[in-house]
Amino acid sequence: ELKVEQNPLFLSMQEGKNYTIYCNYSTTSDRLYWYRQDPGKSLESLFVLLSNGAVKQEGRLMASLDTKARLSTLHITAAVHDLSATYFCAVDPSSNYGGSQGNLIFGKGTKLSVKP
């Protein structure tokens, strides 16, 4: 059974600080996704990482993927209050077989709170 583990599960940061959220998964996959979820809202796609060594950046967020280590990171630079949300990583286990069915397996999420 594929397991996706995020840590930390809760993160309280001060504005202006940097931090990294980690996502480990238990089987080989080269497709990893990061989503943001605000309370009571849907999942907003942040990053799609499709190969080993992939790095993507958007604003204060940067995501990377190491398929050999089965690890993805989401790095937050100079946090601001607007980044407060829950961040989920999700793995597509079927990508090992060529075409993806996209049945994403999610981590438990990291609840980020950025305080002034």
Added chain:
Amino acid sequence: EPEVTQTPSHQVTQMGQEVILRCVPISNHLYFYWYRQILGQKVEFLVSFYNNEISEKSEIFDDQFSVERPDGSNFTLKIRSTKLEDSAMYFCASTFYNEQFFGPGTRLTVL
């Protein structure tokens, strides 16, 4: 920008009743999915649908659940006899190539 839509946004039902949750995926997308999220927990995969048939389902997706694409646009999830533990947020998603887009969700409350 095209988006996945879902109706209703909130459904309240009595235990044992049937509910149908509706979704309109993005029009040129080929794969459709249902996920659920129990309050405060992670998102769980229920079922995927491609070419008018189920392509994969999870252990959660038992005989009480069914999916259908009754016409060219709607994608529905039916729960035949709801249980208290079915209370959750249900998300529909669709994908064309690699990126999966989620709808706003239907909050199902079973009393």
